[in-house]
Amino acid sequence: MPTxxxxxxxxxxxxxxVKGGEEYVFDSFECAIEKLAPRCAKCGCRVIGHGVxxxxxxxCxxxxxHGAGAGGLVDHD
Structure with missing residues (x-):
């Protein structure tokens, strides 16, 4: 069985x-998110949506x- x-x-x-030529096997989306989703540079949460x-x-x-000093970014118009 795959691990x-x-x-x-x-x-x-x-x-x-497959991401960037690397292959990863997962048993759940939770594990895939933990391994591959980036973390917010300000609060540290996993960015699993669009983020900015x-x-x-x-x-996230x-x-x-804005709290980190990056101005001009919006979540939506």
Missing amino acids: CTTCGNDYDDSFLV QHGKTIY CAHCA
Whole structure:
């Protein structure tokens, strides 16, 4: 059985994700998010939605971006 990259669980219904040429096997979306989703540069939460980006820095929302000094970013118009 395939083994989850994050937790090591052997699971027969796992799935494969390819990112940047690297292959990862996961047993759940939770494990995939933990391994692959970026963290907000301000609050540290996992960014699993769209988030906002200033240069190469990722934030979960415009509020965190503004709190970190990245102005001009909005969540929506």
